[in-house]
Amino acid sequence: MKNTSRLLSYAIFCLLAQSVLCAQQNPSHCNEMQYEHHNMVDYGPLRISIARGVAKDFQGFVVPHACVGIFSETNQAVIATAQADTGGQFEIRNIPDGKYRLVVASEGLCTANVLVILKNQARGKKRLVVTMKPSSVDVCSYVEWK
Secondary structure: OHHHHHHHHHHHHHHHHHHHHHHHHOOOHHHHOOOOOOOOOOOOOEEEOOEEEEEEEOOOOEOOOOEEEEEEOOOOOEEEEEEOOOOOEEEEOOOOOEEEEEEEEOOOEOOEEEEEEEOOOOOOOOOEEEEEOEOOOOOOOEEEEO
């Protein structure tokens, strides 16, 4: 009976250890994010102090786990990526001052893309609000600085 209990405990430990290792080996799918630009009209640029904000759908509900990317304006090379949390909140830090494209994507929703000028010295309480619309709608997703 003692050996069965030890064997069962060992098996449970191995399963837990395996799940932790697998979780560490599966990086966010946002790391492979690709540049997309579906805007019919390119508003902006938005002058921001930090790439921080929230992703919501067109009805105001948060979009959890949306992929957020900062891309160079000139050749659309990826600079940094992040994944929004379960509340749709995102933040990307340590990006040098400059002109970039902020791209926010989530499956089933049209990708938002906006030109931003990042000035790290600027201070303010505003944040980016990404409004994401279904990909079948004529007017695509957009970003505001509120």
